[in-house]
Amino acid sequence: MIFSYNQAHIGDVLLVIVADDKGQENQVERKGDIARVSTVEDNQVVGWNIFNATDLLGDIQGSGQVKLTDEQFEKLNEALKEAGFSEQLTSDSTPKIVVGFVKSCKKHPDSDHLSITQTEVDNGEVLQIVCGAPNIKAGQKVVVAKPGAMMPDGLLIWPGVLRGEESFGMICSAKELHLPDAPEKKGILELPFDAEVGSVFPIGE
CATH class of the missing domain: 2.40.50.140 (Nucleic acid-binding proteins)
Known part of the structure; x- marks a missing residue:
């Protein structure tokens, strides 16, 4: 799982990349400030876009690939649940x-x-x-x-x-x-x- 944040170029949006779409066509389902990105062919979730990310998670340290704190990760999963999405994210903090x-x-x-x-x-x-x-x-x-x-x-x-x-x-x-x-x-x-x-x-x- 990759977290990417670049406020200067994209705005206050956290990109959560969970899988390779392998060039397939994607579809987006948005509920409030959370958008789920999945493949059209098999509906596999490949990513999430979290809008107004700092309002939800507080300060996000860094630019490009970033790490979330345990507290931010919990807030993110709770936000997915509250928005009505059934998926939950699994933390992977191992260095890449x-x-x-x-x-x-x-x-x-x-x-x-x-x-x-x-x-x-x-x-x-x-x-x-x-x-x-x-x-x-x-x-x-x-x-x-x-x-x-x-x-x-x-x-x-x-x-x-x-x-x-x-x-x-x-x-x-x-x-x-x-x-x-x-x-x-x-x-x-x-x-x-x-x-x-x-x-x-x-x-x-």
Whole structure:
């Protein structure tokens, strides 16, 4: 689940993104200051728009991807209920952009530039991630954007399939992370080997 807030460009609207619509046509049902966004084909809820968000939740810290306090999360679920929606949101506070360790890396069988990695992201959790960077290799410490992450440019990370191979996240370059003085040359950011796997990696705005 991704919470996004940008008062300067969108206004006092909290965007709650709960699933990838995969390019399907969406429909919106609005009740008061709450709008539910779902797919037309199967009525799957993919997001919520919360208008006049600070009136409901109080001050929202940050811009872009933001975190709600436990109290704000409870207020949001109560507002959904009071508006007449049956759905409730489930909190997920696990970090989404973290240090990872590339345990293995092999060439993609149907691509001359993609690689398939098995990358540990925390406490033994390993994700298969397809990566197109020329400098990717086993044994690296890297930055991983897990499914449910929002990149500094607004890109949302969801599970996908690249040339027939499943991929559960993205191994990031310095430029994608909006780090200062990021090189223009294509390639993932390699971290010092003492970087702690699973630790949060701070990103630029």
